[in-house]
Structures are given as C-alpha cells and as structure tokens.
Amino acid sequence: MFPYLDPLKKTRLVTPGPTQIDERTRQAMDSPAEYHRSPEFSRLVKETRDLLSTLFGSELRPILLSSSGTGAMEASLACVTSEKDAILVVSGGKFGERWSQLGQSFGCHVTELRIPYGEAPTADQMLEKIKSKNFRAIFLQACETSTGCYFNIESLIPDLRKEYTGWIVVDAVSSLCAHPMKMEKWGIDVVLSGSQKGLGVHPGLSFVALSPRVLTSFSKRHRFYFDLGREYEDQEKGAPSFTPPTSLIRGLHASLTAIHEAGIDQVLDFHARVASGVREGIKKIGLATFCKSNFSNSVTSFRVPDGLDGKCLLKDLQDRYGFVFAGGQGELRGQIIRMAHLGFFDRFDCIESLAALEFVLHDHRYPMQLGSGVGAFMQHMAKAS
Numbered sequence: 001m002f003p004y005l006d007p008l009k010k011t012r013l014v015t016p017g018p019t020q021i022d023e024r025t026r027q028a029m030d031s032p033a034e035y036h037r038s039p040e041f042s043r044l045v046k047e048t049r050d051l052l053s054t055l056f057g058s059e060l061r062p063i064l065l066s067s068s069g070t071g072a073m074e075a076s077l078a079c080v081t082s083e084k085d086a087i088l089v090v091s092g093g094k095f096g097e098r099w100s101q102l103g104q105s106f107g108c109h110v111t112e113l114r115i116p117y118g119e120a121p122t123a124d125q126m127l128e129k130i131k132s133k134n135f136r137a138i139f140l141q142a143c144e145t146s147t148g149c150y151f152n153i154e155s156l157i158p159d160l161r162k163e164y165t166g167w168i169v170v171d172a173v174s175s176l177c178a179h180p181m182k183m184e185k186w187g188i189d190v191v192l193s194g195s196q197k198g199l200g201v202h203p204g205l206s207f208v209a210l211s212p213r214v215l216t217s218f219s220k221r222h223r224f225y226f227d228l229g230r231e232y233e234d235q236e237k238g239a240p241s242f243t244p245p246t247s248l249i250r251g252l253h254a255s256l257t258a259i260h261e262a263g264i265d266q267v268l269d270f271h272a273r274v275a276s277g278v279r280e281g282i283k284k285i286g287l288a289t290f291c292k293s294n295f296s297n298s299v300t301s302f303r304v305p306d307g308l309d310g311k312c313l314l315k316d317l318q319d320r321y322g323f324v325f326a327g328g329q330g331e332l333r334g335q336i337i338r339m340a341h342l343g344f345f346d347r348f349d350c351i352e353s354l355a356a357l358e359f360v361l362h363d364h365r366y367p368m369q370l371g372s373g374v375g376a377f378m379q380h381m382a383k384a385s
C-alpha cells in the first residue's frame with residue numbers, strides 16, 4: 001500500500017487558533033463548580049488581570065469577556081464609536097474585512113485602507129488617509145492571521161501618533177505572546193485578544209485593555225451585556241458583572257503563570273526564532289512563503305505549489321498523518337497553507353509539522369528531498385544566538 005500509514009496515529013493541531021493546550025492549563029480547567037462571587041474567585045480574577053496587564057503593557061487591568069475574539073472586536077468598536085462616525089479600517093485580509101463589516105453594522109462611515117493580501121500598511125499610507133478626513137477611530141490588526149502578515153505596530157503606531165490624536169484600536173488576537181505589545185508606550189487606546197491563540201486556552205474568553213483616556217470617554221450608544229465601562233468597574237471590585245466561564249479563567253491563569261515563569265521576553269524571542277526557522281525550512285523544501293516581508297511570528301503561510309491541489313494536501317495531511325493545518329480563507333482558499341507556531345509548543349512540534357508536510361508533498365510526487373525542511377529548521381535552531 002502507498003503510502004505506508006501509522007495504524008495508531010495521533011491528531012495534532014497546527015491551526016492558528018485553537019492552539020495546543022498545555023497540560024498545566026488543561027488540568028486547571030478541569031475544575032469543580034465554584035461560586036464566582038467568592039473571595040477566592042475574586043482573587044483569581046484580580047491576579048489573572050494583573051498578569052494580563054504585563055502582557056499587554058497596559059496601565060489599566062484588561063477586562064475579561066465571555067466571548068470569542070470577535071465579541072471583543074464588537075465591544076471595542078461599539079464603545080469608541082457612535083453612529084455616523086467616520087472610521088478608518090486597515091484591511092489586508094479576512095480580519096481587516098471583519099472590522100469593516102462591524103463598522104458598517106454599527107452605522108459608521110467606513111473608509112478602508114486596502115492593503116494587498118500578504119502586505120503590511122506603511123506609516124505614509126496611513127498618514128495620507130488620515131489627512132483626508134477627520135476619523136474618530138482607526139482599527140487594525142497587529143497580525144493578519146489570514147495571510148500571516150505582521151503589521152509592525154511597534155513602529156507604525158508611534159509614527160501615526162505624531163499626527164493623529166483619535167482612538168487607535170488594535171486587534172492583537174493572534175499576535176499576543178508571539179509579538180511584543182506595549183500599548184501604553186506606543187499610544188494605543190484599545191487592545192483586544194482571545195483565549196484560544198497565543199494563550200493556549202479553550203475558546204470562549206476574550207480580553208479588552210483600555211487606555212485611561214478611553215475609559216472616561218465612551219460613546220453614548222445603547223449597550224448592555226458588552227458595556228465595557230460597567231464591566232471594568234465590576235471587575236475592579238472583584239467580579240465580572242455576569243457569570244463568567246470560571247473554568248476558562250482558571251485555565252487562563254495557569255497559562256499566564258507558565259508564560260510569566262518562563263519569562264515574557266524569552267517566550268517572544270523563542271517565537272521569533274522558531275518563525276524564522278520555519279521559513280528557512282519551507283524555503284529549503286522549495287515552497288514560497290506567501291508574504292515577502294513583514295512575517296508574523298505566529299503563523300507562516302506558503303503557496304500551494306503549481307500543479308498540486310491545496311484542498312487535497314490539507315485532507316491528506318489530516319487523514320494520512322493526523323496533522324490539522326489551516327488553508328486559505330476567502331479568495332486565498334486552495335492557494336495557501338498556513339502552519340501555526342503560536343502558543344504552547346516547542347521546537348519538536350515544528351519538526352513534526354515540517355516532517356508531515358514533507359511526507360505529504362512526497363506522496364504527491366513533489367520534487368524534494370525528504371528531511372530537507374526539517375534539516376534546515378534544525379540547523380537554524382542549533383545556531384548560537
């Protein structure tokens with residue numbers, strides 16, 4: 001039979017969310033029912049938010065919300081805009097497009113700065129747009145997960161701040177824990193993220209960090225559940241306004257503790273190193289990365305080689321080898337494959353993923369040397385820093 005398959009294979013997730021769950025986090029989530037108004041749970045919420053604060057580089061403690069990342073996007077947009085406000089959206093992929101859809105649903109006048117898929121906005125492009133209109137708020141991603149492109153916000157935002165004083169809202173769902181975030185230092189008003197990406201917790205929790213000036217100037221829109229002002233006050237007093245997903249918060253606390261113990265800088269440095277190693281592996285296999293520069297440390301996307309069927313490669317990766325890679329979304333469907341290196345994993349997880357990719361390409365008679373990508377990655381990781 002061709003190819004030879006492992007009869008008792010495992011399933012391995014290489015998607016850019018949900019990501020793998022560390023054993024410590026998994027055990028913390030397997031918790032008995034508990035009362036969310038107890039002093040003990042209040043302490044857990046406070047500690048968790050303190051740990052998040054360091055990760056976000058925020059002056060104020062981030063708010064925990066019971067929703068996926070999109071819920072935090074919606075809560076943020078609704079809290080800083082009113083109907084008919086002019087807003088600017090950077091749109092370079094599926095998640096940028098989501099900002100536009102949200103803005104339109106909430107009655108804003110949306111101007112898009114459209115960036116070709118796989119590219120990042122420049123400060124000049126953004127400053128030119130900013131001059132054209134008085135925008136209430138700017139919305140962008142730190143990492144556009146659908147293309148694997150990082151928007152270099154550590155230089156972009158300070159450059160914008162020289163000319164722009166309105167709200168800046170950054171979706172850091174897939175960049176948190178893989179790229180630095182210093183919202184206070186860089187001048188960002190709202191940063192949001194979610195549990196199932198860099199933090200390696202089951203989906204269902206999201207976080208919004210606010211700057212002090214945004215906390216006192218929310219829009220007058222009607223809202224109830226996602227009222228960030230009330231939620232912030234209640235969480236400062238020790239408990240979310242409504243029943244929170246207690247087990248997920250236990251998991252988040254365990255993940256954050258592990259990250260802080262390892263050292264945030266060490267974790268960020270590791271993601272950068274692994275991401276460049278994966279790109280070297282991909283190139284050695286003979287594949288082309290989808291982005292030409294501005295690579296994300298969270299996910300690497302590469303083009304499906306001419307003559308091969310992207311859908312079929314993904315299916316074979318899963319059915320034959322148990323690896324769940326992500327494909328392209330929207331207009332990139334069938335054209336790219338995305339391999340995540342986000343959250344709780346080590347170099348050996350990347351070696352496995354590259355090996356699975358090599359096996360499947362070999363099955364499809366793609367001309368390559370088995371082990372070439374894995375070898376390049378190992379060489380990269382073995383280099384002294």
Ligand SMILES: *Cc1c(COP(=O)(O)O)cnc(C)c1O
Binds near residue numbers: 017174
């Ligand atoms: C995953 C992700 C989201 C949130 O998606 P949900 O499915 O709502 O959790 C938002 N923005 C980016 C950049 C993401 O990668």
